[in-house]
Amino acid sequence: MVNSFVRLAAAFLGVVTLAGCAGSEAAITAPPGVPAATSCGEVNIAVNPWSGYAANVAVVKYLLEQEVGCTVGAIELSETSSWAGLADGSIDVILENWGHDDLKKKYIDRQKVAVELGLTGNKGVIGWYVPPWMAKTYPDITDWTKLNDYAELFQTAESGEKGQFLAGDPSFVTNDATLIKNLKLDYTVVYAGSEDKLIAAFRKAQTKKTPLIGYFYEPQWLLSDIKLVHIPLPNYTPGCDAVADAVACDYQPYDLDKIGRKAFVDSGSPAATFLKNWTWTNADQNAVAKDMTKGLTAEQAARKWADAHRTTWEKWLP
Known part of the structure; x- marks a missing residue:
């Protein structure tokens, strides 16, 4: 039987293109000597295998396409593989990161190919x-x-x-x-x-x-x-x-965060600004995920949420 995540994520499948990689803090403005992007271009989002993450992608993808003019690809990957995608250029952003201090040390501190993009607003x-x-x-x-x-x-x-x-x-x-x-x-x-x-x-x-x-x-x-x-x-x-x-203690409480590919963030893409600004609540995520699980397509669920929360997402726009 095909599980619900596969059904949810199938709507997001996109074409992956390779891009270059390159430090540490997420500065959305382009570095000196690099002109800011005038159009969004393509953005590739990792899709991890749970329905809440699929809800994140649904709304972010919908608004990036409809309001920012991006072409959005969504690639189904495990959490660890998503980080590797930041390094090889196939992934531009991880929308919901659960801790992974070891991967942050590897890809942000040592390899300097990824940066933190701030909190999602979700409490894990x-x-x-x-x-x-x-x-x-x-x-x-x-x-x-x-x-x-x-x-x-x-x-x-x-x-x-x-x-x-x-x-x-x-x-x-x-x-x-x-x-x-x-x-x-x-x-x-x-x-x-x-x-x-x-x-x-x-x-x-x-x-x-x-x-x-x-x-x-x-x-x-x-x-x-x-x-x-x-x-x-x-x-x-x-x-x-x-x-x-x-380990003999309970799980840590998580303030979930976003991780971006450094070269993508440094490009000056308006999508990077949008993704840095994007935050919402557990209730927002659950509402979209439930709609998708109960039969709405990703686009329908995202549009339903966006229509009811314009004042929220207008603050995310670059």
């Missing part, structure tokens, strides 16, 4: 969740120290004698296997394979009242339909996740 949360019926039936299941008492409840054919912890796409940011080991929990990670399958599993668990514990995150439109219950893990403190094999 990654964590462990159960469907609402479980939190109501087993009130102490939201205490991580009690999870071993319920491990047998979560056993599946895939998890064997351990409880199943359901993850999503293997390419997503995740510490779950390490957390399970270091917190000494009787669980094993099983991958649903995609965001779409993870959503379907939580929907089924709530509807059928079947046990499920798994990885989830916000912003995510499903949370407006099903109020999944977050299980707090040991408190996150800066640096507690610095050593990958030693």
Whole structure:
């Protein structure tokens, strides 16, 4: 079955052209001796595999084409591959970056081919969740120290004698296997394979009242339909996740940001100014993502949002 992200992202597929790469801070004006771009030209956006990101692309693509006069290509890539695209010139911008300090050090600090373009305005949360019926039936299941008492409840054919912890796409940011080991929990990670399958599993668990514990995150439109219950893990403190094999704390809260290809930003393209100015809220993203998932095309969902939020996006224009 084709997952919902593939259906959402298919609308964005574009032609990729190679461009040159070149420091560190995002200055939107062209450097000395380089004339500012008089037209937008082509902009290539990375499309990462979750519906919220697809919503970002829908609105940004629509407005860049309709209001700035750009030709926009959208290329489906994993998070890591998107950063490599900034280096080889095939990608101009990553619209939603979840941390990745290691990649920032590599591509921004050392190779100097990428720059930060500021925050998206979205607040990101990654964590462990159960469907609402479980939190109501087993009130102490939201205490991580009690999870071993319920491990047998979560056993599946895939998890064997351990409880199943359901993850999503293997390419997503995740510490779950390490957390399970270091917190000494009787669980094993099983991958649903995609965001779409993870959503379907939580929907089924709530509807059928079947046990499920798994990885989830916000912003995510499903949370407006099903109020999944977050299980707090040991408190996150800066640096507690610095050593990958030693992580025993919850996920950090994310102020999601944008990353641009330095040569593109330095070109003076009006698209770079637009992308630096673009910010919106979790509610904005969720509304567009939900419309796309419920049947609107990317362009229809973007137009619907743009028509209702003109005063917001007019501030993004160069």
